[in-house]
Amino acid sequence: MDVYVCVGSSCHLRGSHEIIQIFQQKVKDGGLEDKVNLNASFCLGHCMGGVAVKVGDKYLENVSPENAAQMFDEHIAALVE
Amino acid sequence: MELFLESGYVSLNKYGEELCGDRVEAIYHDDSMTLVLADGLGSGVKANILSTLTSKIICTMMAQGMPIEDCVQTIAGSLPVCNVRKIAYSTFTILNVDKQGNAYMVQFDNPNMIVLRDGKNLEYEMNTRTIEGKKIHESYLKAQKGDIFIMMSDGTIHAGIGTILNFGWQWENIRDYIVEHYEFSMSAKTVAATIAQACQDLYMDKPGDDTTVAVMRIREWQQVNIMVGPPVNPEDDEPIVKEFLGNPGKKIVCGGTTSSIVSKYLGVPMTTELNYVDTGVPPIGHMQGIDLVTEGVVTLGRVLDICKQAVSESNTDTMLYDKRDGATLITKMLFEEATHVKFYVGRAINPAHQNPDLPIDLSIKLRLVEEIQEKLEKMGKIVNVKFY
Numbered sequence: 001m002d003v004y005v006c007v008g009s010s011c012h013l014r015g016s017h018e019i020i021q022i023f024q025q026k027v028k029d030g031g032l033e034d035k036v037n038l039n040a041s042f043c044l045g046h047c048m049g050g051v052a053v054k055v056g057d058k059y060l061e062n063v064s065p066e067n068a069a070q071m072f073d074e075h076i077a078a079l080v081e
Numbered sequence: 082m083e084l085f086l087e088s089g090y091v092s093l094n095k096y097g098e099e100l101c102g103d104r105v106e107a108i109y110h111d112d113s114m115t116l117v118l119a120d121g122l123g124s125g126v127k128a129n130i131l132s133t134l135t136s137k138i139i140c141t142m143m144a145q146g147m148p149i150e151d152c153v154q155t156i157a158g159s160l161p162v163c164n165v166r167k168i169a170y171s172t173f174t175i176l177n178v179d180k181q182g183n184a185y186m187v188q189f190d191n192p193n194m195i196v197l198r199d200g201k202n203l204e205y206e207m208n209t210r211t212i213e214g215k216k217i218h219e220s221y222l223k224a225q226k227g228d229i230f231i232m233m234s235d236g237t238i239h240a241g242i243g244t245i246l247n248f249g250w251q252w253e254n255i256r257d258y259i260v261e262h263y264e265f266s267m268s269a270k271t272v273a274a275t276i277a278q279a280c281q282d283l284y285m286d287k288p289g290d291d292t293t294v295a296v297m298r299i300r301e302w303q304q305v306n307i308m309v310g311p312p313v314n315p316e317d318d319e320p321i322v323k324e325f326l327g328n329p330g331k332k333i334v335c336g337g338t339t340s341s342i343v344s345k346y347l348g349v350p351m352t353t354e355l356n357y358v359d360t361g362v363p364p365i366g367h368m369q370g371i372d373l374v375t376e377g378v379v380t381l382g383r384v385l386d387i388c389k390q391a392v393s394e395s396n397t398d399t400m401l402y403d404k405r406d407g408a409t410l411i412t413k414m415l416f417e418e419a420t421h422v423k424f425y426v427g428r429a430i431n432p433a434h435q436n437p438d439l440p441i442d443l444s445i446k447l448r449l450v451e452e453i454q455e456k457l458e459k460m461g462k463i464v465n466v467k468f469y
Contacts, residue, residue: 007353007363008337009378010434017360040353040364042376043337047431 001036001080004054008043011050016040018065019051026072035080055079083180084226085302085420086114088461089270090295091277093236095124096287102128103234103293106136107461110144113179117143118295120191120234122170128291131160135171143177149187149219150212157213174232176297182224189217192238195231195256196222200263202256203228228299229272231259236292237276241283250283268417269296270391270460304330305419307411309377310427310446311338312469321469322346325425326370331418333411334368336377339427344368359406373414375407378434381449383408384415388456391416415457422457424466426450 005023007016020040027036046052049061055076063071090105102121107114117139121131135156142152160171172190186194188207196203207218224230233255242249255276262275273294280292306328312321322343326332334340344351347370354364362383363376387408415422426447447468454464 007376009363009376010431012363012376012379016363017357020355020357038355040355041337042340042351042353042363042366042374045338047434 001056001076002039002054003036003076004039004041004044006042006044006046006050006052006054007040008047008050010047011043011052014050015065016051019053019063019068022065022068023072023076026069026077030077032077032080036076083302084178084182084224085300086178086180086461087269087298087300087420088114088116088296089268089273089298090118090293091270091273093277093281093284093288093292095236095289095291096284098125098291100125100129101293102132102291103236104129104132104136105293105295106140108140108144111146111179113177114297115140115143115175115177116230116232116295116297117173117175118191118232118234118293119171119173120236120291120293124291128171131171134160135173139173139175143175149175149217153189153212153215153217157215172235174295176230176232178224178230178297178299182299184220184222184224184230186220186222186230187217188220189215192233192235192252192255193218195233195259197229197231197260197263198225199227200260200265202260224299226299226301227265229263229267229269230297230299231272231276232295232297233276234291234293236288236290237280237294239290240280240288240292242289244285245283250280255279266417267298268460269298270416272296272298300420302420303418304328304421304423305333305414306330306423306425307333307335308339308343308425308427309335309381309450311336311342311429312427313429317469318342319346321425321427328423330421331372331414332370333373333375333414334371335375335381335411338429338431339377340366340368340371340374343371347371357406358404359408362406362408365407365410373407373410375411378446378449380407380411381446381453384411385449385453385456387412388453392456392459415462416460419457419462421463422454422465424450424454424464426466426468428468 121128
């Protein structure tokens with residue numbers, strides 16, 4: 001599963017960096033290194049609903065450092081386990 | 082081949098003084114550049130006035146093609162006379178280099194100019210003449226690409242006197258120091274900052290005299306092109322990218338949408354790094370055929386911050402370039418490599434950037450570019466901006 005976290009200007013200011021860190025920790029904790037391929041991406045074109053995260057072909061919107069862990073469990077971990 | 086003349090300088094004020102008694106003036110005229118460093122008698126306001134008059138008069142007269150005798154006579158005749166010492170006095174060093182590399186140096190009472198060729202000290206001959214009772218040393222030499230001319234006020238060779246060093250940091254020590262620290266990629270400003278920082282250290286942050294280092298670096302024409310933002314009209318994407326890529330020199334692309342337009346045109350994928358070198362600057366990307374790919378406004382905002390810091394004349398920080406984040410990489414290319422900078426600025430507006438909830442104003446792209454341009458021009462770079 002390819003996961004892209006948007007690091008465009010608007011998303012960057014809303015906390016892309018922290019979200020990447022939370023996701024990286026989540027991947028490590030869950031032992032998902034083989035299943036989740038974590039990437040950064042420039043603008044994903046969902047600026048109004050940032051931070052945007054692309055999971056496979058789908059887009060997650062309004063991901064924030066506060067809900068990142070929960071979003072990861074529900075929308076990423078759930079798909080690969 | 083046409084040479085490009087780059088200049089930069091750093092001044093340290095005597096400890097406790099508001100004004101610097103040293104003055105550097107640079108002027109471009111008829112395909113040549115004249116750089117003058119004047120050191121006024123004493124310190125503070127008086128010295129500042131003397132050196133300002135001296136450097137301005139010399140620059141203006143030399144630019145008009147007047148011989149050095151006339152310049153010296155004018156200075157001797159017009160400088161205000163010091164009440165304490167009963168003389169009108171300011172030392173000076175003049176360097177004039179044209180684009181064919183003909184260098185003419187005139188030195189009066191400042192420490193001798195250091196000339197580096199291929200990173201080694203170059204000895205040059207001096208002819209001494211007496212004009213208005215002043216001993217003036219003149220030299221002619223043929224400059225080559227890579228040559229570095231270093232002019233100094235006597236604050237440099239007095240650095241550390243009586244505290245750390247018995248006799249100060251002597252001329253030979255400075256020469257050896259810069260030869261040792263020389264790197265081919267150093268900009269004029271970096272060379273000046275390297276020496277000034279060493280002086281600052283020897284003075285233990287309390288300079289006993291105004292200390293100035295001014296440098297001219299002879300280099301080849303090198304253009305760096307930066308594309309920022311997509312065109313207002315999407316139909317212009319292709320012609321603009323085509324023109325941008327057709328320029329000689331390095332290419333930098335800033336912004337997510339902009340880089341995807343370029344990636345589409347080139348038919349090569351773009352990848353983005355996941356690592357943040359600096360949490361304040363989004364990570365950089367990679368694309369075949371493009372030298373550097375970065376995010377847009379946030380990165381450029383940081384570039385401007387670095388520019389502001391770098392043009393400040395008292396700044397001696399050369400560590401600036403050690404980081405690897407997008408903004409530092411752009412700055413490094415602009416400062417150290419470019420003689421000419423061409424900006425391609427798209428005026429399309431990203432609706433998400435109009436959001437008042439964001440912590441900083443993102444709709445400032447055009448102003449950022451304008452301010453960066455102003456700073457780069459201050460460094461003597463030729464900047465071109467094209468809007469579309």
